[in-house]
Amino acid sequence: MPKPSFFIDIDGVLYGGSAPVAKGPGVLNYLRKRDFGFLLVTNTSRMSQSQIRDKLTDLGYQIGLDEIFPVSLAAVEYLSSRFGHARCFLIGDPSLEMLLTDSGHSVVRHETPVDAVVMGQCMWPDFGEIDIARRLVNDGAEPIALHRDPTWPDGSVTRIGLGPIVAALESVISQPVTLIGKPQRAFFDAALGRTGFERSQTVMIGDSLSSDIAGAIGAGLKSLLVRTGNSISDPIPPGCDGELPSIADLPQWCDLNFDA
Ligand SMILES: [Mg+2]
Incomplete structure (x- = not known):
């Protein structure tokens, strides 16, 4: 597989409740430094883009507004077009x-x-x-x-x-x-459209089998399940490409699979 890009879920992946996942904040910096593209994609409907950025910033993540694609934004765009x-x-x-x-x-x-x-x-x-x-x-x-x-x-x-x-x-x-949101293919299509990522080289990283993993499989993306949120002990479903104990293990996964 060529060097991938990542869609990363937020709730249960970067944080749980009001605490960041241990060693999570360093991961986004690693991805930037190694030039892996990423976009945070979330079904969180209770916060706007800027509220999500502020919460992540408070938890130690460095993130820009255009690196976050929440379902609320997709809903606004759907309503406008309709x-x-x-x-x-x-x-x-x-x-x-x-x-x-x-x-x-x-x-x-x-x-x-x-x-x-x-x-x-x-x-x-x-x-x-x-x-x-x-x-x-x-x-x-x-x-x-x-x-x-x-x-x-x-x-x-x-x-x-x-x-x-x-x-x-x-x-x-x-x-x-x-x-509107995950696992709908249209949501992933909109995220691909925003980023220009190649469908077959994009890896969805999420904690939910029903929205992140099933959605990624349905949309023709790769997927990795993390065990820090909704699906802590469920077996990995057919079609999913693997699991990580936590997003904090992503740098090691990248180093193992892709040359620096
Ligand atoms: Mg989640």
Whole structure:
């Protein structure tokens, strides 16, 4: 394999909860020094690009805005291409509401005709929101979810993700929900388009079998599973190219497989 480029997941790979993965920050510097291309790709919908950069900076990572591609940005671009200015009923955190409105879309939290029902990760969604969303979808709004990750690692606690919320709405509507983030091929295609990385020479490094690894395989990318987040002990699935105990082991993997 020629020298690869990397897509790197953030949550469960670079940090877990509020702590960086041990020796993680040095890895990005190593990749820059050795001239391996990389892009951070994340299903995190609760932070904007700049909030993610600020959090990573606080944790010791050196990172530029254009080195981060969050699903929230992909969602904004999808809404713009689909509706221009989109009127959205949002089930999601205030951070996503701010990002949508800053990007020229409008957000309501009450029952009124809209173009789209948008679902992002939030800590405490309620069935009243699902109730409203069902009627809005039946009246023609497009149901859109930023992802359907079943869980996310919050430090030592595993919390339920957006998946159960998407499943709740799906159970009471008759049409499929449009998905934006990993494991959707369109998300990886957008990331390849931004970077110019070669599909067959790009390695997705992630902690989630369902979004990172399955998504990479479906999109024709290589993949490496790290054991610091969602999938600590699951077997490596067919089609995955290997595992690393942690992102901190990536430099050694590169040194072993590719000449300096
Ligand atoms: Mg993750």
